[in-house]
Amino acid sequence: MSHRRFLFVLGSARAEGNTELLARRAAEQLPVGTEQRWIRLAEQPLPEFTDLRHDSDHVRPASGTVTGRLLDATLAATDIVIASPVYWYSVSALTKTYLDHWSGWLRTPGLDFKATLAGRTLWGVAALADTEPSVADPYVGTLNNSAAYMGMRFGGVLLGSGSKPGDVLEDTEALARAKTFFAREAPLARFPHESAGAQELSAS
Template sequence: MTRRFLFVLGSARLNGNTERLARRAAEQLPAEVEQQWVSLTEHPLPDFVDLRHDKDHTRPTEGNTALLLDATLAATDIVIASPLYWYSLSSHTKRYLDHWSAWLRTPGVDFKATMAGRTLWGVTALGDDEPAVADPLIGTLYNSAAYLKMHFGGVLLGNGSAPGDVLKDTEALTRAKTFFAQDTPLARFPTP
């Protein structure tokens, strides 16, 4: 399968620090690698309704939910580009991941089997000098990858609060040059 990257932009700010860092990393991808960029601000998902125990799951056929489901299924690599908001993912991004729960039960999708073996990546900008504050965000992405038996490419961290600040983070910009070229291990839950 030809590599196809889906960049899911979860910021409430267009062209914010997280998106800028993700675009810098994406510039390094070979020209033949397809890229699709979807802003959750421009394509908002409806509130997630937990219907796990209902029998009436149907595949969305129109609107932003269908767009994101189809884009997710078509991607070999999913990049969650979410700024660090209150030590975790943005609400837009969390809502997107919550919809994965519905897609797990959507007839004809076989979401878990389809996602197995693909790669989940993260890009985030944070306004703190201590990278450990991003651990909850990283854990959410890692555990999501582990549950779906996906590879995990890690999270590219950049520092920036005001618009454009991340472009001053020379260490993050250097890491961005090779971020998508690294080996991605299969994510696994720790064994007791």
């Protein structure tokens, strides 16, 4: 898409933490005029997701609600950036709730959520309190598989090391990667085992 609209979903419980600092460094490299919308989930907490799939249809949330505003922002974005620190090897609880709501939006009549997001790009930015990137493999898998199920492109995860506030700004390798992170062409996401089929993880 020639005109890109970025939605940054901030999933940390702490404002201006290491993950957000790294995401903003990467966003600084976007071309002038690129639309950016930043939503801090801790300031606009989503209600817990209720699975209605066997009981009744989901109803599109009103645009004036927290859920409705986040849905509208998600549908409008060409690029969705999950900026969540690595919590217990995966995304934060705030971020997981956001992704859980995707399940409801997938089943909302007339929304065409999956068809709308297909071909768009999902990115990840994360700070972790470790210097070994492999500990974030479950985090990367969560985002990759979510993108694959939705038919989205996956730009990968920009990882930085940081525990205390501001630590990530000392991670020179992460800052260097941030300069070109969003400039890369993101491929269509693929499940690690395509032969297993594209099954939604919450299908039970």
